[in-house]
Amino acid sequence: MTSRSLEKCRIRFFACLLILLPAVSLAADNLTWRQVDPENLVFMEIGEGRVTLELNPLFAPRTVEQFRQLVRDRFYDGLSFYRVLDGFVAQGGDGSDLGELSLVPLIKAEFETELPADVRFKTVQRGDLFAAETGFIDGFAAASDAAGKIYWLTHCPGTVAMARGDGADSSRTDFYIVIGQAPRYLDRNMNVFGRVIEGMDLVQRIQRGRTDENGIIQDETRSSRIRKMTLASDIPKDERLSAFVVDTNSGGFERLLEDRRNRKQKFFHNKPPEVLDVCQVPMAGRVTK
Amino acid sequence: MTSRSLEKCRIRFFACLLILLPAVSLAADNLTWRQVDPENLVFMEIGEGRVTLELNPLFAPRTVEQFRQLVRDRFYDGLSFYRVLDGFVAQGGDGSDLGELSLVPLIKAEFETELPADVRFKTVQRGDLFAAETGFIDGFAAASDAAGKIYWLTHCPGTVAMARGDGADSSRTDFYIVIGQAPRYLDRNMNVFGRVIEGMDLVQRIQRGRTDENGIIQDETRSSRIRKMTLASDIPKDERLSAFVVDTNSGGFERLLEDRRNRKQKFFHNKPPEVLDVCQVPMAGRVTK
Numbered sequence: 001m002t003s004r005s006l007e008k009c010r011i012r013f014f015a016c017l018l019i020l021l022p023a024v025s026l027a028a029d030n031l032t033w034r035q036v037d038p039e040n041l042v043f044m045e046i047g048e049g050r051v052t053l054e055l056n057p058l059f060a061p062r063t064v065e066q067f068r069q070l071v072r073d074r075f076y077d078g079l080s081f082y083r084v085l086d087g088f089v090a091q092g093g094d095g096s097d098l099g100e101l102s103l104v105p106l107i108k109a110e111f112e113t114e115l116p117a118d119v120r121f122k123t124v125q126r127g128d129l130f131a132a133e134t135g136f137i138d139g140f141a142a143a144s145d146a147a148g149k150i151y152w153l154t155h156c157p158g159t160v161a162m163a164r165g166d167g168a169d170s171s172r173t174d175f176y177i178v179i180g181q182a183p184r185y186l187d188r189n190m191n192v193f194g195r196v197i198e199g200m201d202l203v204q205r206i207q208r209g210r211t212d213e214n215g216i217i218q219d220e221t222r223s224s225r226i227r228k229m230t231l232a233s234d235i236p237k238d239e240r241l242s243a244f245v246v247d248t249n250s251g252g253f254e255r256l257l258e259d260r261r262n263r264k265q266k267f268f269h270n271k272p273p274e275v276l277d278v279c280q281v282p283m284a285g286r287v288t289k
Numbered sequence: 290m291t292s293r294s295l296e297k298c299r300i301r302f303f304a305c306l307l308i309l310l311p312a313v314s315l316a317a318d319n320l321t322w323r324q325v326d327p328e329n330l331v332f333m334e335i336g337e338g339r340v341t342l343e344l345n346p347l348f349a350p351r352t353v354e355q356f357r358q359l360v361r362d363r364f365y366d367g368l369s370f371y372r373v374l375d376g377f378v379a380q381g382g383d384g385s386d387l388g389e390l391s392l393v394p395l396i397k398a399e400f401e402t403e404l405p406a407d408v409r410f411k412t413v414q415r416g417d418l419f420a421a422e423t424g425f426i427d428g429f430a431a432a433s434d435a436a437g438k439i440y441w442l443t444h445c446p447g448t449v450a451m452a453r454g455d456g457a458d459s460s461r462t463d464f465y466i467v468i469g470q471a472p473r474y475l476d477r478n479m480n481v482f483g484r485v486i487e488g489m490d491l492v493q494r495i496q497r498g499r500t501d502e503n504g505i506i507q508d509e510t511r512s513s514r515i516r517k518m519t520l521a522s523d524i525p526k527d528e529r530l531s532a533f534v535v536d537t538n539s540g541g542f543e544r545l546l547e548d549r550r551n552r553k554q555k556f557f558h559n560k561p562p563e564v565l566d567v568c569q570v571p572m573a574g575r576v577t578k
Contacts, residue, residue, distance in 0.1 A: 086489050086490040086493065086573075087446060087489060087571060087573075088571075109558070111558070111559065112559075125418070127418075128418065129414070129416075129417060129418050129562070129564045129566065130561070130562055130564060130566075131562075156470065157376060157469060157470050166554075166555050166556050168558045179493075180446060180569075181445065181446050181470060181471060181566065181568045181569045182470060182566070182569065183569060184561075184566065184569070185549070185552060185561035185569075186561075187559075187561070188559035188561075189556070189557055189558055189559055189561075200375050200376060201375040201497040204375065204468075204493040204494070205493070205494050208490040211571075211573060260474070263474060265455075266455050267455050267478070268478055269398070269400070269457045269478055270400065270401075270476075270477035270478050272419070272473075272474035272475075272476070272477075272478075273418070273419055273420075275418045275419060277418065277419075277470065277471070277473065279470045280469075280470045280471065280472060280473070280474075282376060282377075282500075284375075284376075284500060
């Protein structure tokens with residue numbers, strides 16, 4: 001925290017401590033960072049600015065492969081977020097207007113998976129409302145069944161997944177970004193394949209549709225658009241931005257979770273229950289030159 | 290749903306059904322509406338547009354009384370959202386720059402309460418992660434202890450509460466709106482006194498501060514501002530807008546909850562657990578002439 005903002009805190013002391021709480025945790029000592037593989041790093045330029053995504057081929061190899069190909073083919077460039085419900089999802093990337101949809105294959109469902117032996121699941125909460133256990137796998141919020149055998153990526157704010165019809169294998173190009181309270185009831189039912197690691201403030205500016213029109217934006221000239229999507233690995237190394245996310249396997253992250261689970265600050269006159277909502281742990285990354 | 294959007298759905302059928310799910314619930318038959326008391330209805334004009342709040346004097350009588358007076362005194366007009374953390378809160382209404390703060394009294398804590406016998410608590414979920422029970426009281430998300438004796442308003446997206454320092458009785462004028470995944474760990478620790486019933490899409494456009502500066506916006510010319518706050522009851526009746534919120538005591542709302550808890554659509558290949566996150570039930574209201 002800069003001295004200038006500290007000074008402001010003194011002037012505005014009524015509010016400062018509340019806001020310090022989560023930020024202090026984010027800036028915890030010994031927090032280590034993992035560099036995102038450029039093959040899994042996507043820059044999505046929208047009218048509102050640059051949004052950075054990390055793809056997850058461990059959980060959704062087929063979806064990630066198809067998404068990468070669509071990005072490389074410039075399929076998404078110019079397409080709109082045509083259906084956006086505040087508090088739910090921003091959905092875009094529909095190419096049916098282009099008349100080339102039939103060339104794009106359907107994706108076979110990959111809703112959940114078993115984990116390779118070398119992949120670590122960092123437990124956050126046992127007895128979560130929607131799963132036997134929640135936690136993080138390499139920065140991605142995830143959950144498991146009671147047997148600890150099946151794992152899936154959970155729907156949290158910033159989660160990126162493929163939309164589909166009723167058929168499990170019916171997703172193709174349309175994707176959505178979660179922009180509201182985690183719709184966990186969708187867990188184990190969608191091809192979740194990535195998350196926003198920077199720029200959620202910009203995603204929150206995406207033009208909404210009306211609730212009574214299911215979020216569909218009738219006047220397409222009003223909708224927010226994807227200007228350009230680029231895979232970092234397709235950018236020459238010396239021009240490429242790098243992205244870093246918190247290493248959820250590190251000791252520093254363990255302490256961050258513990259600080260949030262067991263809040264000891266005198267601010268809390270009623271001590272909160274020692275539980276954690278996996279979707280409420282701030283997991284923003286940073287993008288640098 | 291209009292025929293035009295249905296047509297779009299056919300064209301874009303891959304994604305339509307996903308998005309229909311929550312909206313269908315919102316438009317459920319027999320949903321009845323309650324008109325908001327003009328004494329509890331506040332129109333907050335911000336640069337982004339009109340945001341409508343409902344105050345809750347049942348849970349926070351002293352806070353609501355002070356807030357109403359501040360609104361009538363035009364205290365908030367022109368003040369900024371000076372600390373905004375994406376995924377957490379938008380905080381504004383600090384008058385220390387005006388040099389008149391000492392005239393505004395501190396508010397004695399009102400974090401939780403017992404319920405009068407005639408107030409109905411509509412149960413949503415027993416064994417919630419953060420409370421023995423969650424539910425709604427007249428449209429407000431709330432929770433109770435195991436004995437069913439103490440109740441409090443929960444922190445959900447759109448919740449409006451007073452900021453404070455470490456002291457329980459230290460809130461005064463600064464308030465915050467929750468803009469991200471419900472920070473339930475703040476429950477029973479803040480004077481929660483209202484909720485946004487319309488305009489959360491505009492609240493989501495409020496200018497953010499940097500995470501590494503705790504959301505404080507250093508350059509005040511960049512911050513979003515409150516142009517004007519008005520209590521509906523101060524507007525002449527014939528010029529006044531009316532606001533309606535879902536009647537959470539109605540049979541229609543009971544069915545809406547049941548539809549969300551027990552999802553039977555063929556869309557769900559893995560049936561979700563029969564649980565509900567009280568903060569994930571869409572509770573937007575509507576404002577009309």
